[in-house]
Amino acid sequence: MDWLRDKWRLALAVELLFAVALGGWALLRAYSPDLTTSGGESSWRVMYLNSIGRSDYFPPNDAWLSGYGISYYYFGYVMIAMLTRLSDFRRT
Numbered sequence: 001m002d003w004l005r006d007k008w009r010l011a012l013a014v015e016l017l018f019a020v021a022l023g024g025w026a027l028l029r030a031y032s033p034d035l036t037t038s039g040g041e042s043s044w045r046v047m048y049l050n051s052i053g054r055s056d057y058f059p060p061n062d063a064w065l066s067g068y069g070i071s072y073y074y075f076g077y078v079m080i081a082m083l084t085r086l087s088d089f090r091r092t
Contacts, residue, residue: 044064047064052074
């Protein structure tokens with residue numbers, strides 16, 4: 001509490017800067033709401049690569065819908081997953 005009493009101007013400036021940045025970003029996203037501006041659908045692509053790379057059989061399990069197989073065309077992901085396995089790439 002003493003820090004806030006002594007540095008209230010700094011705290012207020014930081015909060016105002018955050019509010020302006022948040023408002024600006026929200027306004028920008030309101031006029032451009034499509035998914036491609038935020039990186040596209042990369043999260044499901046990573047899920048496909050991980051599921052296919054770890055699978056012992058096909059269709060590979062869907063990581064987000066437990067107990068079900070991936071219900072999408074995934075042959076391109078199989079090729080990339082095989083390259084990943086061949087390169088012996090592992091997360092640390």
